[in-house]
Amino acid sequence: MRRFFVRPEEITGETILLTGPEVHHLRVVLRLQPGSNIELFDGTGTIYQAEVQNLTPDSIRGRIIQKYVELVHDPFPVTLAQGILKGKKMDVVVQKATELGVATLIPVLSCYCEAGKNLERRIDRWQRVVLESCKQCGRANPMRISSVQELADISVAAFPYPVFCWEKEKRSFLTPGYLAVPGQVLLLIGPEGGFNDQEVEWATDNNFQSVRLGPYVLRAETAALAAVSIVKYLGSLAGTDGDN
Structure with missing residues (x-):
């Protein structure tokens, strides 16, 4: 039905x-x-x-x-801090993040973002996209979209698992066993232009785990969906139901 x-x-x-x-x-x-x-x-x-x-x-x-x-237990709730993307690319991230069970989306303003005008109108549209996605996928608790935040204003302390997806990372990948004790996951994904050196330094200073998502450089919207999918899978390997 x-x-x-x-x-x-x-x-x-x-x-x-x-x-x-x-x-x-x-x-x-x-x-x-x-x-x-x-x-x-x-x-x-x-x-x-x-x-x-x-x-x-x-x-x-x-x-x-x-x-x-509809009660859902998610031992590893995901907050996606996504650098604001151009046009409908952000709509795609909102839609698919809802389907994949992301708990909260933080639209992030960073150096290379081109948020454009009418940001409030875009947020209203994203809210509608969330509801349409919930109807399609059968999700009863819609993904929450927070207010737009500057990168440096994100509160990282509440997240036991802060993860920074960075295309220049050479050694570190998300692997089985990374998620052990239940806790909140914060995924930080950059906009089309990525992050500048100061933003990378901020992530390092705030104890983010820098990871690479594979051998190739991904588009920002692809990186977000790949990272969420990997985290959800790792949550299931931890012996618990990671669906939201």
Whole structure:
């Protein structure tokens, strides 16, 4: 059953009053009728099974049949600190990071970033991408997108596993056994131009583990997805479920 997003304020008791763009999709594209069953999530981890009772051009009213909380234990939650990428490349990172189970995304301003104008509008778009990705992959707890931060303002102390993906690293790779005791992972990925010498020095001074992701230089968006996938796999090798 396909999953749709309902805002918590659209739920009253056992009734759901769905508004916004989901209404058009359900009415016009999927042609739902009264009596149809739908599945919804509210972004807090709660899943609802509901029966459609009434449809109008602006809203859909449904009766909650069943609800449950989707509990997920992630012993190695990943925060992705991503240098802001140009255009739709950042959309791709947001989409795939959501699908891969990243807990939090920090959009990072660094020396070689070209964030462009209308950054607030871009953040709003990324939030929409997260919700669309959650509907597609069945994730009940959306990835959190933090406020934009300068690289030097990132608080590293809370992360037992700070990892700095750097194309000039020659010796160090993420290997089995790196993740041992459960704890938060911070993945730092640069923008298209990478990091300058001062930023590399900052990462070193803040005890980041510098790693290379393979023998080739990866595009920034590829590096982010490769790093997340590797960390999730290493989490599974630690004998625990690393899915988010």
